[in-house]
Amino acid sequence: MNEEELYYKYSHYLRQKYGEKVYKLPVNLNISCPNRDGTVGTKGCYFCSDLGTGFEMLNCEKSVEQQLLENIDYIGKRYGANKFIAYFQNYTNTYMPIDDFKQYMNDACRDRIVEIDVSTRPDCISREYLEVLKEIYIKNNINITIELGLQTTNDESLVKINRGHNVQDFIDAVNLIKEYPFDICVHLILNLPWDNDQDAINSAMLINELEIKQVKLHALYIAKGTVFEDMYANKCFELCSKEEYINRVVLFLENLSTLVAVQRLIGRAPKEETVFCNWNTSWWKIRDEIENKMREMKTYQGKRRLTDEE
Numbered sequence: 001m002n003e004e005e006l007y008y009k010y011s012h013y014l015r016q017k018y019g020e021k022v023y024k025l026p027v028n029l030n031i032s033c034p035n036r037d038g039t040v041g042t043k044g045c046y047f048c049s050d051l052g053t054g055f056e057m058l059n060c061e062k063s064v065e066q067q068l069l070e071n072i073d074y075i076g077k078r079y080g081a082n083k084f085i086a087y088f089q090n091y092t093n094t095y096m097p098i099d100d101f102k103q104y105m106n107d108a109c110r111d112r113i114v115e116i117d118v119s120t121r122p123d124c125i126s127r128e129y130l131e132v133l134k135e136i137y138i139k140n141n142i143n144i145t146i147e148l149g150l151q152t153t154n155d156e157s158l159v160k161i162n163r164g165h166n167v168q169d170f171i172d173a174v175n176l177i178k179e180y181p182f183d184i185c186v187h188l189i190l191n192l193p194w195d196n197d198q199d200a201i202n203s204a205m206l207i208n209e210l211e212i213k214q215v216k217l218h219a220l221y222i223a224k225g226t227v228f229e230d231m232y233a234n235k236c237f238e239l240c241s242k243e244e245y246i247n248r249v250v251l252f253l254e255n256l257s258t259l260v261a262v263q264r265l266i267g268r269a270p271k272e273e274t275v276f277c278n279w280n281t282s283w284w285k286i287r288d289e290i291e292n293k294m295r296e297m298k299t300y301q302g303k304r305r306l307t308d309e310e
Contacts, residue, residue: 006294007253007301010214012262017143018114023079024087025071027059033092034124040164044153046231047161047189049223049273056115060090064107072112080105085115085145091115094120094129102132109140117185119147121174123165130180137156137181147216148173155204157194164226167206174210185214185263190252191245192220193237204255208305215260217252218267219245219286229275242279246290250299258302262310 005012034040058067062224068086075081086108094101108116116136125146133144150170152158158166170186177184188203207215220239222232231237240248249265256262268283278286294300 005300006291008254008258008261010263013214018083020083020084021079021081022085022114023075023081024085024117025068025075025300026087026089027057027064027067027104027108028058028062028090029064029088029093029096030060031093031096034095035122035162035164037233041080041125043162043227045161045163046227047220049225064104065110068108069111069115070112072110076112082112084112085117086110086113087117087119089117089119091110092121093118094126095129098128098132101129102269103206106138109136109142113142115143115145117145117147119149119163120164122148122150122170125173127176127177130177130182133182134176134180143183144181145185145214146177147185147187147214149187149191150203151187152192152195152199153206154192154195154199157192157199160194161192166167169179171206171210174212178211183214184210184212185216186212187218188252189218189220190248191240193239194233197248197251200252201255204252204305207260208255208257211259213261214263215256215257216263216267217249221269221280222275223269224273224275232275239276242281242286242289246286246293250293250297252300253294254299256301257305262301 011021033044036044039063058070062070064086070085072084075084088104088108105118116133118133125148136142137144148170150167151161151163153167155166174184186207190200190203222228245266253262265282266278266286269277271277
């Protein structure tokens with residue numbers, strides 16, 4: 001992060017790593033989750049719809065090769081892109097038979113793919129799957145990133161959203177992954193109804209302590225067909241205002257190490273698939289509001305952390 005940046009953007013991180021702009025290509029697999037099939041639970045995380053996070057992905061019936069080639073062709077022509085990341089995004093991608101996992105990961109090792117990014121749950125990290133990824137890393141000279149959905153460092157909130165794991169499970173998963181030459185990204189929802197500013201600070205501090213390299217922030221949206229849709233309709237909880245979310249993101253960034261790349265400040269979902277999303281405001285407008293707020297405050301990522309260390 002240089003002196004002119006408000007925060008360490010993921011795009012800058014990738015450009016430093018690969019020497020040019022790199023694009024993530026989502027891969028959609030026909031898989032499930034232990035919080036849906038009865039292993040951990042059956043209703044899933046209360047914020048997660050039957051579509052998972054695959055709102056803008058290609059059909060999972062297409063092979064990994066087909067999905068990647070179609071996206072490479074489209075993105076490559078539109079943006080003049082040369083390097084790509086195969087992003088196994090939806091559901092729990094280390095929750096399948098190990099032979100299937102090995103096949104899918106090897107299928108992603110194609111020309112112009114410089115990295116494989118695997119999204120999963122902390123309680124679904126095991127050495128068996130990490131060894132498969134290590135073999136691919138060595139054999140194909142392809143970098144590996146593991147994205148872990150934590151959502152909050154408040155164990156009580158994790159219970160209330162039916163997450164099915166706790167913070168210690170996350171810490172254990174990170175420590176195991178760190179035995180391998182992989183990057184780690186953590187997903188956080190900064191405006192869960194039962195969380196407050198201190199929880200945001202705690203999340204930043206845990207990321208710093210574990211020396212995690214990337215973070216992805218979301219605002220809670222209410223997807224149709226979820227437990228949260230019913231709870232929201234019955235006024236079982238209240239969501240914070242857009243201004244409160246913006247303030248919380250700024251506070252989080254102020255306490256976050258400058259070595260951590262920020263993949264995003266807020267997520268998005270199609271309007272037709274949600275009953276509430278980002279206060280009816282475009283994601284990029286909220287991103288701009290966050291950045292403008294930081295400029296007004298003359299603040300930046302790591303400011304409070306640096307002050308504490310002085």
